[in-house]
Amino acid sequence: MTGIGIFVPGSLSQLNFVPEDWTDFVFATVGEAVGFIGCTLIVIFYLAMLLRMLYLARYTYDKFGRMIIIGVMSMLFIHVFQNIAMTIGLMPITGIPLPFISYGGSNLLTNIAGISLVLNVVKNRSNAMPVYSMPVTIASTHRSKVKKKKIYVNATNQN
Secondary structure (H helix, E strand, O other), X not given: OOOOXXXXXXXXXXXXXXXXXXXXXXXXXXXXXXXHHHHHHHHHHHHHHHHHHHHHHHOOOOHHHHHHHHHHHHHHXXXXXXXXXXXXXXXXXXXXXXXXXXXXXXXXXXXXXHHHHHHHHHHOHHHOOOHHHOOOOOOXXXXXXXOOOOOOOOOOOOO
C-alpha cells in the first residue's frame, strides 16, 4: 500500500529492471517508491488540475481564451492518460512523458508555457463581457402603418 520507500537500495528500478525509469516509466518508479497511496494522490492531483481547467474554461466568456484553456487541458489529459496507461500495460509504449514529473526539459517547458497561457487567460477574463449581458435597446412595438397601393390585375386604367 505504501511502497518500499524513496531511495531504497536494491529496488527494481535501481537494478535496471524498468527501462527508462526516469523518463517514460517514471510512474512505475514512483509507484514502487510511494506505493498505491502515492500513485492515487498523483492521479487525484492531475484530476483536480484538469477539472479546475474545465471550470475555468466554462466561466471564460472569451471564445479564443476558452479554446486556449481547452487545448492545454486536452494536451495534459492525453499526456497523463497515455503515460499512465503505458506504464500499467494498457497502451503501447510511445515515449510520452508524464507532465511535471518526467525528466526532460522541452516537455517541462511546454507544460509550463501551457499553464502560463491558462493563467494569463484567467487573469484577463474580467475584461471580456458575454454577449448576452450587453445592454440592448428594446425597439418600440408600435409600427406606423403604410397604406398599400392596390394592384389591379387584367384591368384597364382604373383612375
